[in-house]
Amino acid sequence: MRSFASDNNSGISPEVIDAISKANTDHALGYGDDKWSKEAEKKIDEAFGGGTQVLFTFNGTGSNCLALELCTKPWGMIFCAETAHIVVDECGAPGKMTGASIKTIPTPNGKLSAEIIKPYLIGIGEQHHSQPQAIYISQCTELGTVYTPQEIKDITTLAHSFGMYVHMDGARLANACASLSKNLKELTSDCGVDVVSFGGTKNGLMIGECVVVLNEGLKYNSVYIRKQSAQLASKQRFLACQFSVYLENDLWLRNAKKANAMAASLRAELEQIPQIKLTHPTESNQLFLIMPHEAANKLAAKHAFFYWNENIGEIRFVTSFDTTKEDIAILVRDIKEALS
Secondary structure (H helix, E strand, O other), X not given: OXXXXXXXXXXXXXXXXXXXXXXXXXXXXXXXXXXXXXXXXXXXXXXXXXXXXXXXXXXXXXXXXXXXXXXXXXXXXXEEEOOOHHHHOOOOHHHHHHOOEEEEEOOOOOOOOHHHHHHHOOOOOOOOOOEEEEEEEEOOOXXXXXXXXXXXHHHHHHHHHOOOEEEEEEOOXXXXXXXXOOOOHHHOXXXXXOEEEEEOXXXXXXXXXXXXXXXHHHOOOHHHHHHHOOOOOOOOHHHXXXXXXXXXXXXHHHHHHHHHHHHHHHHXXXXXXXXXXXXXXXXXXXXXXXXXXXXXXXHHOOOOOEEEEOOOOEEEEEOOOOOXXXXXXXXXXXXXXXXX
């Protein structure tokens, strides 16, 4: 049975499995000196507008650490929402790897804004204070909300005016593009983002992410930082070949559209159940809701899901590229049974 706990629980697109199999037919040079890596780098570069540097990595936490290491020094400060993945779900890795301080900022919907950030930009030039160096945003956010291009531009304009960089965690960037009917370039390069992690594991890839460096000034020494961060794959072709097929025929976008559509379908069903309160807009493939604890505990015997806020009984469902209408029907049926 397919799970609604996380899109990390989903399977692998058949096209991706086929690409890995084809890359496994012979020996090839390691560490990125292979034809699959060169082809994928070219495709990713084109998708993000050209002039980029592409660094393949193993996972999302590693991507965020690498990106933020490019943006900061140990005396720096990273600003993020209080719900940000780098402070909630990465076991302190970004702080340890960068040495920088991380300042969390309360938000109503998981999204930072220039207005929200501005009051925290204090102590600049004061040797007793960590210095503002980077802003971290997630697209989509951890609450399933999506930044518009203008909202991103406002943040990057503020950041650059203070000499800071903006890193976008794009673990679900494909879902944001699908939600807004925008391409990858329109939500990153065109908005002034300096570095982005382009995710695929949640959207049909087997393993692997990549960091796309958009700011020319951040490319220097990046390959050494990736190596030191233990994110350089010896058999990199098996990461790269997945991204090549991911970008062919818009597989990345088709998968994301399917996941988003399934979330919208699930929300429509949940809205018909009086005992359920949806707590955030469903702008991507994540849904947040409150249901009675007793019912949630009954449901947990049949379905995997995460408690987002146990204090109020808030749980999260996540749809995936391989979620079906039948999966949704079964979940809704079991929710109704748990509530009865």
